Amino acid sequence: xxxxxxxxxxxxxxxxxxxxxxxxxxxxxxxxxxxxxxxxxxxxxxxxxxxxxxxxxxxxxxxxx
Numbered sequence: 001x002x003x004x005x006x007x008x009x010x011x012x013x014x015x016x017x018x019x020x021x022x023x024x025x026x027x028x029x030x031x032x033x034x035x036x037x038x039x040x041x042x043x044x045x046x047x048x049x050x051x052x053x054x055x056x057x058x059x060x061x062x063x064x065x
Contacts, residue, residue: 025031
């Protein structure tokens with residue numbers, strides 16, 4: 001039964017170490033995304049105005065038939 005207490009203590013200690021390492025790596029910028037901003041320029045963004053314009057032209061085309 002005492003081995004369970006030892007294993008629980010060791011597992012809590014290991015979990016605390018991993019939590020500390022994760023928090024320190026996030027604060028130091030290890031998970032910052034440097035790739036996406038350089039590729040974001042290549043994607044075409046559609047604004048709401050262009051979507052509304054497309055819908056109005058579709059509506060006009062359907063009414064003209």
